[in-house]
Amino acid sequence: MANHKLLLSLLSFLFLLALRMAMAAKDVISVRVGVVLDLKSPVGGMAELCMSMALSDFYEENDNYTTRLALSTKDSGDDVVAAASAALDLIKNEEVQAIIGPQTSAQAKFVIQLGRKAQVPIISFSATSPCLSPSQNPLFIRTAQDDRAQVKAIADIVRAYGWREIVPIYEDTEYGNGLIPYLLEAFQEIDVRVPNRSVIPSSSSTREISKELNMLKQKSRTRIFIVHMTASLGSKLFVQANNAGMMKEGYGWIITAGLSSLLDPMGSKVMYSMQGVLGLRPHIPKSEKLEDFKRRLKRNLTSSKQNNKSTGLNLFGLWAYDTVWALAMAVEKAGIVRSKFLKQNASQSNVDLAALGISEMGPTLRNTIQITKFQGLSGNFHLVKRQLEPSAFEIINIIGKSERVIGYWTPRGLSQELNDTGEVARPILKAKLLKQPIWPGDTTDQPTKLRIGVPVRRGFFEFLKVERHNRTDKPTVSGFSHDVFLAVLDALPFPLPYEFVPFVNKDRAYNTLLYQIKLKKYDAVVGDTTIVANRSTYVDFTLPYSESGVSMVVLMKDNERNNFWxxxxxxxxxxxxxxxxxxxxxxxxxxxxxxxxxxxxxxxxxxxxxxxxxxxxxxxxxxxxxxxxxxxxxxxxxxxxxxxxxxxxxxxxxxxxxxxxxxLQPSFVDVKEIQERGYFVGYQQDSFVKELLTKQLNFHESKLKAYITPEQYHEALSRERVAAIFDEIPYIKLFLAKHCSKYTMVGPTYKTDGFGFAFPQGSPLVPYISRAILNVTEDKDKFRGIEGKYFSSKTHCEDQGATISSDSPSLGLxxxxxxFIITAAASTSSLLVYLFKFLHSHWPTLSTSNTHESSFWCKLLAMAKHFDQKDPSSLGIEISKPRVHALACPNVIEPSPGIDHRENYSRSSNY
Missing domain, CATH: 1.10.287 (Helix Hairpins)
Known part of the structure; x- marks a missing residue:
């Protein structure tokens, strides 16, 4: 079996050897490409190794290509002049068809101009500053993502966590300054203020950085920072920030992609100082090819004897790898055959710009590269306007010596996961749907937790009550103002972490409490704080959430039932x-x-x-x-x-x-009457009402008495120790709800703006809180529910049979x-009809008797005599003698008692 394996290995070796010999026999064209890097930096060292592996991998996979890239590497260090000199030497003397690099944006700015003059494409995988625009530099190609691609992602993170102020810290270089204008514009769109900014030169010492951070700590109230700088300067910054106490609980830090992509080379001291930092970097899709490359790179790093600072793979190494692949594909497609440089002036100097030649194939190579597409190690290689198309970003949280991905961002928004297509699973703008990060100070509590001062009241606990928990000694806050504030927070479009801090001081005046905001001891004050002009000189108030005005309460007296009349x-x-x-x-x-x-x-x-x-x-x-x-x-x-x-x-x-x-009638209705009689008046202790009484109403301070609780109000008024109590209308209504049959609110209402929440002057939270207050107060069901929780039980009077009336109870005409009009009309009309009929019946009788010899007065007396007599038509009644005295009226015939004169009267019996 062992011999069999040995045989197979030998055959494979012979096959590859034969293949290489066959390729060598072909006419293979070598294309020179320059590389300008800082080989002593983590980016440069890793990029050189990745590009070398990229050439080997590409031509092993594409052995039939007739072109071969020949990389000529120059070490530029971090010097701009050295980079320009190296590029000039490569173009003039080695006649390279393209230059990969240089590494930094400041170096690339000069090298791009050389490439433009010589028509040589400058391809950078690490110069990400927006100041370098491919649209303005025809021969510049960026195989990396523009820093502007991360601006919207950063803005969405800031908005998701509800941060309303943020301070940028960036280095004073082409790279650092390039991103800031776009960040500021994005923050302005989401209404996030940038009260301060810190610009740190790249050559700053640790002492200078420490001094800048301490000044920023004292000068700025904001505790959220965004850092945009290179790894070398960023590592020094975070060590000094930790020493300055700015990496503890309550602080928040975000680092941009340039620093987030270079965490591996940083030492343990730096990583320890960056605990809890959030970072943003381009998302690299997982693939078998990438995993295989990582294994081979690890073996090479282990066996390599190169003295460089490459300790681990980074994003720029992957972009360098894909850049070589893209350039190799483009050279083959462009068909470069013995490309030459057209010489303008002959010169032996290596730095004579006038002697630069012009590449014949430079524009063609540029056009070919920008249309090249493939699936690289870093993801989909696709150039849009000659720079890499932005992809998804992953949000990381630095914990220990590593980082944890807590979410992703695409143009659709934020989410915890990406789907198979590389889009967020659910586009969101709520930080609570991201994975829970560990913040600086090893806590899960979100930074910028507002320290909210609350007054410790000694009365009127319905508005605010502060109690201490027996076991934890933590304050428990309740009351109307507290619940309104919580409802307002629920109405905000972003989370707002907070903690209540009771204000305990010998001077319990609300003016003193509010002034703690100016002293930066509190970030806000929540309570029954009244909006008045003098307080607005050192704090900003939200819109009011309660009724406004100051009035007076007086004793009611009942003298009505004892009235004799x-x-x-x-x-x-x-x-x-x-x-x-x-x-x-x-x-x-x-x-x-x-x-x-x-x-x-x-x-x-x-x-x-x-x-x-x-x-x-x-x-x-x-x-x-x-x-x-x-x-x-x-x-x-x-x-x-x-x-x-x-x-x-x-x-x-x-x-x-x-x-x-x-x-009941009020004992006093006029403030002047109280003043003229020299009576005492009361007010709520620690309230601004004292100033109103002395300055606006001209009460002498000796005539003022301070009280704390509603019970003290009741005792002072009932025993007539004071003639009136002056207080704000919400307190008065609460007091009257308990004693509505004994006291009443009278007199004019002195204008105030009601209760509001206080914030530092210029706080960006004020407009958001004010809009949320409007939403809560206009939601009648919600607001009445809060009011009913604390005030509904007090709406029943102690004496339901009592009513208060200051007007006359008499019924009027x-x-x-x-x-009366109806009655008068009926009586008058009946009387007129009766008299008309009477005159109509008796006047003709008088007119037939020598009326020309009788005066009108005599006729009228005669009619009175007739009226005084009983109507003869009435049955069963004898005619009585007239009671009108006789007058000497000639030719007036008086009726005789024995003669029936009924024929001279109307036949009707009734008139």
């Missing part, structure tokens, strides 16, 4: 006068209608006058005994009884209410105006 109170004076007039007028009308036909309305004048008043007022209680016989009288009485019924019922109801229901 309370029986007159149900009706106002004008209603009493109108009712009396209506009684007299109605009695007079009935007397006129009944006088001639009803014996009960006849008699001596004084008796008839008494009958008029008696009859009219006795109808008030329906106690009249006189019968009415005239139909017009009955009509008047029907209407009058209806009016009397309404008046008596209304009077009875009003008087009953006065005697049985407690009527206007309320019964229609009733």
């Amino acid at each position: 309370i029986f007159l109170k149900p009706l106002s004076l004008d209603l009493w006068l109108a009712t009396t007039a209506a009684f007299v007028f109605t009695g007079l009308v009935i007397w006129v209608l009944e006088h001639r036909i009803n014996g009960e309305f006849r008699g001596p004048p004084e008796q008839q006058l008494g009958t008029i008043f008696w009859f009219s007022f006795s109808t008030l209680v329906f106690a009249h005994r006189e019968k009415v016989v005239n139909n017009w009288s009955r009509f008047v009485m029907i209407i009058w009884f209806f009016a009397v019924l309404i008046l008596t019922q209304s009077y009875t109801a009003s008087l009953t209410s006065m005697l049985t229901v407690q009527r 206007y309320s019964f105006g229609g009733l």
Whole structure:
């Protein structure tokens, strides 16, 4: 068996040897390609090794190609001039058809111009700065992703975690400066502020970096940083950041793709300093070819005696590998055959730019490369506008000596996983759907947790109550303001981590609490903090979430039932006068209608006058005994009884209410009255109301008394220690809900803007919180639910039979105006009809008797005599003598008692 294996190995070797000899016999064209790298750097060392393996792998797989790449490598270090000099030497002296490199963006900026002059394609797999645009440099090809490809991904991560402020830290190079304008624009689109930025020169010492970080720590409130720099400078930065205490809990760091792709070469000290950092780098799809390459690379690194810093495969090594494959394919497709350089000027100098030749095949090779497509080790190789098409990004979290992938990003958004097509499984913008990262300080609590100061109240706990847990000693916060804040957080489009920190101080004034924000001890204040002008000079308030205004509470006094003349109170004076007039007028009308036909309305004048008043007022209680016989009288009485019924019922109801229901009147309604009498007034301790009383209302401070709880309010007012309590309307309503029968809110309302949440001046959170407050307060069901949780049990008064009234309870004339009009119209119309009929019946009789010799006054007296007589048509009643005294009126015939004059009267019996 062993001999059999040995034989097979020998045959394989002979076959390969024969194949190589056959290929050597062919006419194979060698194409020179220059390589400019910093061979002492992790990127350069790994790229050289990967390109060497790429040539071997490519021509082993494509042994039938008639072209072969011959790489000529130059070490440029990190010097721009050295890189340009190396490229110039390759173009002028070795007449390379293309140059791979240089390594940095600053070096590439100069080399690109050389390539443009010589028409030689410059192909870079590591110069990722957006400042280098292939569209502006026709001979420049970027086989790497432009740094701009990661901008949208970074913005989505920042938005997903709800960070509203971020500070960029970047190196002052072509690479570092190139990305920042695009980052700032992306942050502006998602309304993220950049309050500060830190620019660090690439040559900075550790001391200079430490000084910059300490200054940034003191100057900026923001604790979220994004780092965009090379590995050499980034490693020094994080060591100093750890020494400065900026890698502990509460801080957040994001590193861009250039640094995230070079974590392997970094030492353990650097990795220890980067614990909890989030990184972003292009996603490399897994494949069998990639795994096989990694195994072979590991064997080569182990057996290689090269003295370089290549300790592990990185992204730039894979891009270098794919670049060689793409260039080899393009050279074969372009059909380069003995390509020459056209010389412009003869010169022996290696750096004479005027002596550069022009490549015949450079533009053709460029065009061929940009249309080359294949599946490389780094993924799909496809150039769009002469640079690598952006792919998905993976989000990593540095833990220990390695990194863990916590999610992915594509143009569709963020997700924990990618599907088979390389797209996110579920496009999201919520960080909670990413895998849980470990943040700096070895914690799962998200950075930038807001330190929210809360006042420790000693009364009105319905608004805010702070208690300490017995075992953990952690504060437990509850109350109306607390629940409103939580509802507001739920309405935000992003998460907002927070922790409540009770404010305990001898000076419990809210002004002192709010000033802690300016001192950077708190990031916000949540509580029943009132929005007033002087506080807005050092904090920014959100929109209010409660009622606004300051008013006063006074004691209610009940003197109504002890009034000696309370029986007159149900009706106002004008209603009493109108009712009396209506009684007299109605009695007079009935007397006129009944006088001639009803014996009960006849008699001596004084008796008839008494009958008029008696009859009219006795109808008030329906106690009249006189019968009415005239139909017009009955009509008047029907209407009058209806009016009397309404008046008596209304009077009875009003008087009953006065005697049985407690009527309270405020003891004071005017602030000036309290001041003139020199009474004391109260206010809530630690409140801004004291300033309002002394400065705006001109109360002397000696007349002010501070109270804490609603119970103290009650005791002070009930014992008349103070004339009034001044406080904000929400507190007053809560107090009155418990004592609604004893006190009332009176006087003018002094304008304030209600309760709001406080943040630092210029905080980007304020507009978001304000919009969320509007959403919560406009959601009536949600907001009423919060109010009902703390205030519904206090809405029932202690004395439900008490009512508060500061207006006169008397009934007015206007309320019964229609009733009096109807009554007056009925009585007047009946009276006019009766008088018209009477005059119509008796006036002709008087006119036939020498009326020309009689005066009108005498005729009128004669009519009065006729009216005073009983109607002869009334049955069973004798005609009485007239009670009108005789006057000397000539030619006026007086009726004789014994003569029947019924023929001179109307035959109707009733008028």
